[in-house]
Structures are given as C-alpha cells and as structure tokens.
Amino acid sequence: ANTLRLGSATGHDRLLGGLLPDGMDERSCHSRYQSSMYRRNAGRPPSPYLVSKLRRHEALQRRCGPGTVAYMDAAEQLRSGKSHAGPGIGSPDCKYLVSISYRGLGNRILAAASAFLYAVLTDRVLLVDPSNEMDELFCEPFPDTTWILPADFPLTSYTNFSIDTAESYGNMLKSKVLDAASTTAQAQQLPAFAYVNLDHHLTDEDKMFFCDEDQRVLRDIRWLVMRTDSYIVPGLFLATGFQAELDLLFPELDTVFHHLGRYLFHPNNHVWGLVTRYHDAYLAAASQRVGIQVRVFGGQESPSVLEQITTCAQKGNLLPEVLAAGTEPSAPTPARKSKAVLVTSLKAWYYERIKSMYWERGTATGEAVGVHQPSHEEHQQFGAKSHDTKAWAEMYLLSLTDVLVTSGWSTFGYVAQGLGGLTPWVMYRPANTSHVPDPPCVRDMSMEPCFHTPPFYDCRTKQGADTGKIVPHVRHCEDVSWGLKLV
Numbered sequence: 448a449n450t451l452r453l454g455s456a457t458g459h460d461r462l463l464g465g466l467l468p469d470g471m472d473e474r475s476c477h478s479r480y481q482s483s484m485y486r487r488n489a490g491r492p493p494s495p496y497l498v499s500k501l502r503r504h505e506a507l508q509r510r511c512g513p514g515t516v517a518y519m520d521a522a523e524q525l526r527s528g529k530s531h532a533g534p535g536i537g538s539p540d541c542k543y544l545v546s547i548s549y550r551g552l553g554n555r556i557l558a559a560a561s562a563f564l565y566a567v568l569t570d571r572v573l574l575v576d577p578s579n580e581m582d583e584l585f586c587e588p589f590p591d592t593t594w595i596l597p598a599d600f601p602l603t604s605y606t607n608f609s610i611d612t613a614e615s616y617g618n619m620l621k622s623k624v625l626d627a628a629s630t631t632a633q634a635q636q637l638p639a640f641a642y643v644n645l646d647h648h649l650t651d652e653d654k655m656f657f658c659d660e661d662q663r664v665l666r667d668i669r670w671l672v673m674r675t676d677s678y679i680v681p682g683l684f685l686a687t688g689f690q691a692e693l694d695l696l697f698p699e700l701d702t703v704f705h706h707l708g709r710y711l712f713h714p715n716n717h718v719w720g721l722v723t724r725y726h727d728a729y730l731a732a733a734s735q736r737v738g739i740q741v742r743v744f745g746g747q748e749s750p751s752v753l754e755q756i757t758t759c760a761q762k763g764n765l766l767p768e769v770l771a772a773g774t775e776p777s778a779p780t781p782a783r784k785s786k787a788v789l790v791t792s793l794k795a796w797y798y799e800r801i802k803s804m805y806w807e808r809g810t811a812t813g814e815a816v817g818v819h820q821p822s823h824e825e826h827q828q829f830g831a832k833s834h835d836t837k838a839w840a841e842m843y844l845l846s847l848t849d850v851l852v853t854s855g856w857s858t859f860g861y862v863a864q865g866l867g868g869l870t871p872w873v874m875y876r877p878a879n880t881s882h883v884p885d886p887p888c889v890r891d892m893s894m895e896p897c898f899h900t901p902p903f904y905d906c907r908t909k910q911g912a913d914t915g916k917i918v919p920h921v922r923h924c925e926d927v928s929w930g931l932k933l934v
C-alpha cells in the first residue's frame with residue numbers, strides 16, 4: 448500500500464482530510480475536532496469518493512432517521528408485521544440496519560463499524576442498539592440526527608435474537624421462507640424484517656449472507672437486525688457485488704477500519720478528559736511513545752508472558768536492552784532521549800515488572816524509559832459503566848502511541864491499532880501459561896482488524912473453499928490462522 452500520509456507539519460488537519468463533517472457542535476464533543484492535535488501519526492488520507500459518500504450517507508441518516516415521518520412509517524410497518532410492498536415494487540426508499548451491541552467494548556466497536564460499512568454499501572440507515580453503554584461512550588457521529596435506536600423500536604425482544612430465531616436469514620433459508628436461488632426472487636413475498644446472525648456461533652446458512660445472490664434478496668427487506676461480535680468487513684470484500692464500490696471507497700484496502708473508526712468513534716467529553724489528562728501528564732514529553740497491550744485470556748500473571756513481551760519489544764527495537772546486573776553506564780549523563788511506555792492490561796503485574804526492570808538497570812542506549820499504566824481492573828466486567836469508560840480511554844491512549852505491541856486475538860488491540868494508523872507487532876497467543884512462543888511476535892501485515900469467524904465457502908462455485916485464497920487483498924491473519932484480514 449502506498450504510504451501517503453495526512454500532512455500535519457504545518458498545523459493540524461482537524462477534519463482529517465475531509466473525513467469528518469465540519470460545523471458540528473464542539474462543546475458537546477471536544478474529541479471530534481481535537482483528536483488531530485494529539486496524534487503525531489496523522490494517518491492516511493481518505494479518498495475523495497469516501498468523503499463524498501459519507502456526506503451523502505449523513506443526508507440519508509437525517510432524511511430517514513429517528514424523528515422523521517419516514518422513520519415513523521417504517522416503524523409502523525414493522526409493528527404491523529407486513530412487508531413493505533407487494534411483489535415487484537422494489538426497494539423501499541428508507542431502509543434500516545439495526546446493529547446489536549454485546550460482549551466487550553472492542554467487539555462492540557468492530558461490530559458497529561462493520562454494520563456501518565454494510566449500511567453505506569446498501570444505502571441503509573444505521574441504528575445502533577444502545578445496550579452496554581453504546582449510547583454514552585461516544586459522541587453522535589452524524590450531524591443533526593441520532594444513530595441510537597429509539598426506545599420504542601417495535602421489535603421489543605431484538606436483543607435476545609440468536610442462532611435459533613425463526614426470522615434469521617439462515618433459518619428462513621432452511622425453512623424455505625426465502626429462496627436466494629429462485630429466479631423469481633423479485634416476486635417473493637418478503638418478510639417485514641430479517642435477523643442477520645453473524646455471531647461467532649453461526650450456521651452455514653447464516654454465512655450465506657456473504658454471497659451475492661443472498662444480498663439480492665436482503666436488499667429489498669426493509670429492516671435488518673444484525674448481530675456480530677467480529678469485524679465482518681473482509682467477508683464483504685468476498686462478495687463481487689460490492690467490489691466496484693469498495694474499490695472506489697477504499698483505494699488503499701488496508702485503511703477501512705482506520706477511516707471508519709476515526710469517522711464514527713469519538714470519545715465523549717468525560718472519556719476525552721481521561722485521555723488528554725493522562726496523555727499530557729505521562730506521554731506528551733517523551734521522544735517516543737511505545738504502547739504495549741497485554742491481554743491474557745483467562746490467565747493469571749505469567750512470567751513467560753512477561754518474557755514474551757520484553758523479548759518482542761527488544762527484538763523489534765521498540766525498547767532498549769538493559770545492562771547486565773551490577774553494571775552501571777561508564778559515564779552517566781542526563782538522558783537526552785526518553786521513551787514513555789504505555790502498558791494496558793487488566794493486571795498491574797506486567798507493568799510493575801517492566802517498570803522495575805528499567806529502574807534497577809541502565810539501558811544499553813542510555814535512554815530513559817518511563818513506564819505507565821492507567822488502570823488495572825483485574826477482571827473483565829460486563830455492563831459496568833466506569834469499567835467501560837476506562838477501557839475506551841485506554842484503547843484511545845494506545846492509539847496515540849508511536850509504536851505498538853498488541854496481544855493476538857484481541858479486539859481491544861485491533862481498535863487501538865486501527866484508530867492510530869499503526870501496524871502493530873502482534874504477540875502470538877501462547878499454547879499454555881509456561882510457554883514462550885518462538886518467535887514471540889511478528890510485525891503484522893496491516894493495521895486492519897482480523898475477522899475471526901469467516902465463511903469457508905466460495906459463493907461462485909458453491910463449494911467449500913479457503914476464503915483466504917479467493918481475492919488478493921483478503922488474507923489469513925497472523926494471530927488467528929483461519930481468520931481473514933485486509934492487507
């Protein structure tokens with residue numbers, strides 16, 4: 448990919464190359480227009496086509512969103528359970544995609560970003576389920592409207608939709624309510640809504656979502672409710688029907704989440720206070736800022752994970768080696784260069800060890816190394832507000848670093864790398880708590896998140912296939928071998 452970057456030498460580009468709409472209220476959302484001042488890595492410029500598409504999409508969200516006559520009509524039609532139209536009438540003017548919010552914050556952010564891209568590609572209004580603080584952690588992304596699903600949404604039990612829901616697209620294929628292969632697809636009686644089950648627990652029929660024929664059926668269903676805990680975007684690149692539009696939107700394929708994430712997710716003023724105060728106090732003055740994200744799944748503090756982290760960071764020249772025990776630098780001078788290391792983890796132990804290491808021993812390079820960790824929540828919690836607030840602030844702080852080490856498999860790290868425009872060093876997930884993978888980490892192929900549960904099916908040949916080998920820019924991930932990512 449080319450490495451053209453947004454210019455920032457002569458001042459900050461507060462609109463990120465036109466990605467952000469101008470003129471939104473600044474007091475209610477400081478982060479939107481201030482974020483560029485905090486980024487040394489200004490990031491990649493969006494294509495002019497993406498910029499104009501976003502402005503058109505914002506107009507759609509305003510025209511059809513909550514509070515409009517169009518929305519009330521569509522909600523009424525959904526309440527009545529009727530299809531929007533008889534056979535042959537075609538696509539309704541205002542169509543909707545509801546994105547369910549569940550699991551960790553990283554999952555929720557990747558789900559909303561994926562749903563947004565699908566909404567843009569299919570001209571649907573995106574409405575985000577407010578569950579799990581999704582209505583509080585972020586500013587509104589679209590001017591003069593809301594992306595939050597209204598409380599009086601007619602499908603009252605939508606948050607319970609699951610693999611078993613009869614109205615899921617996959618189950619409607621199974622029960623022959625819908626038939627994607629039918630040449631008379633136009634004449635089918637379409638349901639008032641379909642639930643798109645793209646949870647990690649999904650059936651082969653659910654995965655048909657990624658095929659062109661099925662997209663033609665879904666196109667005319669007015670309401671879709673989607674559940675995913677993953678970054679399904681690489682799957683959308685497998686459907687040929689979206690290809691031409693995606694090429695125009697993203698001439699640099701490895702920047703999809705980078706742009707969508709920076710467009711959609713602005714920390715609210717409280718979170719922005721946490722981000723900026725921490726940044727200014729601990730990170731701003733350093734010559735280089737190194738982010739280390741330590742996600743230990745289900746495990747306790749592990750000396751071998753510590754070894755993995757330090758070996759990875761030193762191998763990648765992100766952190767200096769330390770002098771042998773008992774050795775002092777020949778002529779100590781005030782350090783001219785400093786590194787600030789930002790550690791994020793549920794545990795404090797890794798941070799304490801790394802910090803002690805650089806206090807107790809001198810560095811081979813003479814650099815001063817300061818180590819910082821904003822919080823250590825000990826355990827993952829669900830639905831706890833201050834917990835999510837800290838997680839969001841820490842993801843964002845990681846995205847402000849200059850170089851990044853992440854833990855494989857973690858959507859928390861994916862969000863940070865994408866927002867930051869950083870291709871991370873990704874640590875392999877250890878087989879067990881006493882195992883140090885060799886090599887400990889690898890420089891990732893791109894800053895894009897990995898799609899953990901992709902289909903293994905070629906829609907064109909209608910056969911099982913390795914989807915990491917179908918299109919050139921969709922490859923298997925370094926951290927999750929069967930996952931897919933854009934490179």
Ligand code: GDP
Pocket residue numbers: 550551552553554555741742791792793822824826827828834835837838839841856857858859860
């Ligand atoms: P994933 O599970 O690593 O893919 O990331 P998620 O963000 O989806 O879920 C993990 C959740 O655990 C986060 O949303 C946080 O609530 C919590 N968590 C994990 N690591 C950290 C961390 O380093 N700092 C904080 N504050 N919370 C964390």
